[in-house]
Amino acid sequence: MGNCCCCTSPSPQNEFFFTQTEGSLAIPFGAGIETIVLTLPVTTTFDLQNVKLDYVVQLAFTLAAGNTTFDYGVRARLRRNGVLLVTQTFQQSGNRTGMPGASTRREHIPNTWADNGALAGANTYTVTLEFFQRANATTTLTAETRSLNAIVFGL
Secondary structure (H helix, E strand, C coil): CEEEEEEECCCCCCEEEEEEECCCEEECECCCCCEEEEEEEEEECCCCCCEEEEEEEEEEEEECCCCCEEEEEEEEEEEECCEEEEEEEEEEEEECCCCCCCEEEEEEEEEEEEECCCCCEEEEEEEEEEEEEECCCCCEEEEEEEEEEEEECCC
């Protein structure tokens, strides 16, 4: 289930916004295919106001039985109103010799980003995932627990 909240922090000039979700979201495979995993509306009161963003996405890569190696890659992208702010690339590969059964590898993509390019008013931040690399077609990806928060700094 997801939560979204916007509230004023103890300092009347700063505001805190957040969203957090626990649950699996399947991420389709394919270069150039992005799936939105987090969306956060944030309101700024003046142009170029400082916004500190923190997010983390837990990834679950499911590996099929019989595969002796694994190799996968995912890109996380943070955008404001559709404008790309940052891309992170996460890739892993290794040997699974001696592990003949199916397994799940859990990984995390965290980030902290300072944005001072927002214009005054309503802004929407999104985090997307692109599952662009896998050695075996049976490797699947789900986004599990994920969260995004923003602190908007006043004058």
